[in-house]
Amino acid sequence: xxxxxxxxxxxxxxxxxxxxxxxxxxxxxxxxxxxxxxxxxxxxxxxxxxxxxxxxxxxxxxxxxxxxxxxxxxxxxxxxxxxxxxxxxxxxxxxxxxxxxxxxxxxxxxxxxxxxxxxxxxxxxxxxxxxxxxxxxxxxxxxxxxxxxxxxxxxxxxxxxxxxxxxxxxxxxxxxxxxxxxxxxxxxxxxxxxxxxxxxxxxxxxxxxxxxxxxxxxxxxxxxxxxxxxxxxxxxxxxxxxxxxxxxxxxxxxxxxxxxxxxxxxxxxxxxxxxxxxxxxxxxxxxxxxxxxxxxxxxxxxxxxxxxxxxxxxxxxxxxxxxxxxxxxxxxxxxxxxxxxx
Ligand code: NAD
Ligand code: LMR
Numbered sequence: 001x002x003x004x005x006x007x008x009x010x011x012x013x014x015x016x017x018x019x020x021x022x023x024x025x026x027x028x029x030x031x032x033x034x035x036x037x038x039x040x041x042x043x044x045x046x047x048x049x050x051x052x053x054x055x056x057x058x059x060x061x062x063x064x065x066x067x068x069x070x071x072x073x074x075x076x077x078x079x080x081x082x083x084x085x086x087x088x089x090x091x092x093x094x095x096x097x098x099x100x101x102x103x104x105x106x107x108x109x110x111x112x113x114x115x116x117x118x119x120x121x122x123x124x125x126x127x128x129x130x131x132x133x134x135x136x137x138x139x140x141x142x143x144x145x146x147x148x149x150x151x152x153x154x155x156x157x158x159x160x161x162x163x164x165x166x167x168x169x170x171x172x173x174x175x176x177x178x179x180x181x182x183x184x185x186x187x188x189x190x191x192x193x194x195x196x197x198x199x200x201x202x203x204x205x206x207x208x209x210x211x212x213x214x215x216x217x218x219x220x221x222x223x224x225x226x227x228x229x230x231x232x233x234x235x236x237x238x239x240x241x242x243x244x245x246x247x248x249x250x251x252x253x254x255x256x257x258x259x260x261x262x263x264x265x266x267x268x269x270x271x272x273x274x275x276x277x278x279x280x281x282x283x284x285x286x287x288x289x290x291x292x293x294x295x296x297x298x299x300x301x302x303x304x305x306x307x308x309x310x311x312x313x314x315x316x317x318x319x320x321x322x323x324x325x326x327x328x329x330x331x332x333x334x335x336x337x338x339x340x341x342x
Contacts, residue, residue, distance in 0.1 A: 025052030026268045028260065029095040029134070031088075031126050032102025033080075034058035034065050036249035037142060037256065041101060042069060042078075044257035050264045051076040057091035058102070059083060088126075092133035096267070099171075099260055100126055103143035105247040106239050112145040112203040113331065119143050120152055120338045127153040131160035138167045138263060138303050142256055146170040146202040147328060150279055150292055151335030159339070166303035169263075170279025172202045172294045173255035174248065178234040179209045182227055187217060198231065198277055199284075199295045199310060199321075201331065206324040207232045212314045224316065266299035274299045275308070282307050288325050292332055 028045060032038045033056035045054055046069050054069070054076040056062045066080030081087035092098065103119035106112065123143050130139055130153075141149050150170040157163035179196035187194070200208040209231045211217055211224055219227065230237075238248040259278065265271040279294035284307065298306040313321065 024050055024268055026050055026097060026264055027053040027055060027095045028076075028097045028099065028264075029055045029057060029091050029137075031057045031091070031098060031100045032143070034061035035101060036105065036246050037101040037252045039065055040250055040253035041099065041256045041260075043072075044253055045099075045260060046072050046076050046078065047074055048257075048261055048264065049075045050261075050268050053094075054078045055081060055091045055095065057081045057088055088129045089133050092129055092137070095134045095137050097140065097260060097263060098130055098134060098137045099140045099142065099256060101142040101252070101256065102126060105249075106144070106235070107244050107246075108240055110239075112235075113148070113334075115144050116148055116334065116338075119145070119149060120335070123149045123152050124156055124339065127156040128160070131157050131162050135160070135162035136164075136167075138169065138267065140169050140171050140256070140260060140263070142171045142252065144202070145331060146172065146279055147206060147292070147331035148335035148338070151332050152339055154281060154292075155336055155339035164303075165281035166305075168280065169259070169303075170202060170292070170294065171256055171259050172198070172207075172277050172279050173259040174252050175202060175207050175209075175231060175234075176277050177251060177255045177258070179211075179227075179231045182230050182234070183211070183214075183217065183219075186219065186223060186227060197296060197311070199293070200324045201279060201292075201294060201328045203331070204232055204327070205320070206328045206331070208317065208320045208324055210311070210313065210317055212317060213311055221316075228320065263299055263303070266305075267301055267303060270301065272300075278304075280304055280307065284309055285325070288329075290325065290328055290332065293328070 028051050056066050062080035066078045070078040081091040103122045143149050175198040180194040181191045184191035184194045197210040197213045200206045262274050262276045266274045275296050275298050282293040284293045296308040
């Protein structure tokens with residue numbers, strides 16, 4: 001009798017536990033999941049207990065990647081989808097977060113903008129599918145050139161009357177991950193503790209690290225210039241080292257998982273005070289005619305909750321901003337025109 005009572009209590013507490021787990025559950029779709037970023041990103045996401053269903057879509061190989069990941073003893077169910085049999089529809093239906101690393105990467109000598117002709121169409125078509133099958137999802141764009149692909153997603157969503165600026169994000173996390181790592185090498189400090197603000201966009205001169213905003217750094221002028229250049233062109237270091245084999249994949253997977261996990265913490269787990277940099281529709285540079293910009297953004301239940309401003313800038317940082325504006329404007333307009341055809 002005592003055993004039965006104890007058993008009933010344990011079963012009730014187990015039920016209570018499973019209820020709370022299923023309440024904090026999210027379906028996350030990765031589009032481009034069989035690629036260089038897609039695979040390690042999916043692996044890292046498989047470890048997040050908030051994800052109840054990880055759905056993997058690519059033009060090939062997702063059944064294999066899904067079968068492999070599905071043997072890992074963490075919460076998420078993993079499914080693999082290909083274009084046939086309405087695969088994209090099944091991958092996206094009920095997704096609350098969609099992460100998009102689909103598209104071609106750079107080779108040495110290329111700029112991110114050189115990827116536009118191939119990736120713009122891929123992102124437009126995937127955004128169209130998101131608008132149809134998961135119009136309320138948060139969409140995280142990794143595919144380059146981010147400065148143009150984010151406006152493409154936004155304009156496609158506007159065409160389908162589903163655009164919510166709180167739910168479309170360009171993933172610029174890798175820039176702060178790099179800044180943090182490079183500064184810690186210079187300062188001989190712990191990389192995890194080096195919190196560096198990076199604003200702007202995600203390509204060359206549009207990436208603007210604001211080292212002056214981290215208290216306690218001991219950087220002279222030439223350190224600041226060298227570190228700024230390294231953060232702006234960190235992607236090129238990897239492209240060059242891979243020598244035709246693509247661009248950053250593993251560090252990007254780390255950065256993409258960090259952003260996705262932060263977003264899930266804010267939107268699903270109700271955590272407060274979560275701040276990540278991200279390229280979103282923003283008024284920060286509205287007076288310059290810039291519609292999308294990356295700054296630190298507080299994430300909340302509905303995605304973007306509070307876009308932080310630029311803060312105080314040094315004269316050098318003002319110069320960086322000045323150099324970024326024309327390039328950023330050009331990139332954003334290019335995305336807009338791709339969708340509207342003028
Ligand atoms: P990859 O070639 O290794 O993988 C891309 C994957 O996308 C491939 O598996 C391909 O089959 C898939 N794909 C292509 N068209 C598709 C479609 N229509 N639907 C679904 N999947 C499709 O490339 P990668 O190294 O993973 O890089 C992917 C993208 O991410 C590139 O554009 C790269 O420039 C960009 N990137 C961005 C950042 C960032 O910080 N935002 C960092 C690194 C790379
Ligand atoms: C990066 O910053 O590593 C990515 O944008 C990929 C690239 O092309 O450099």
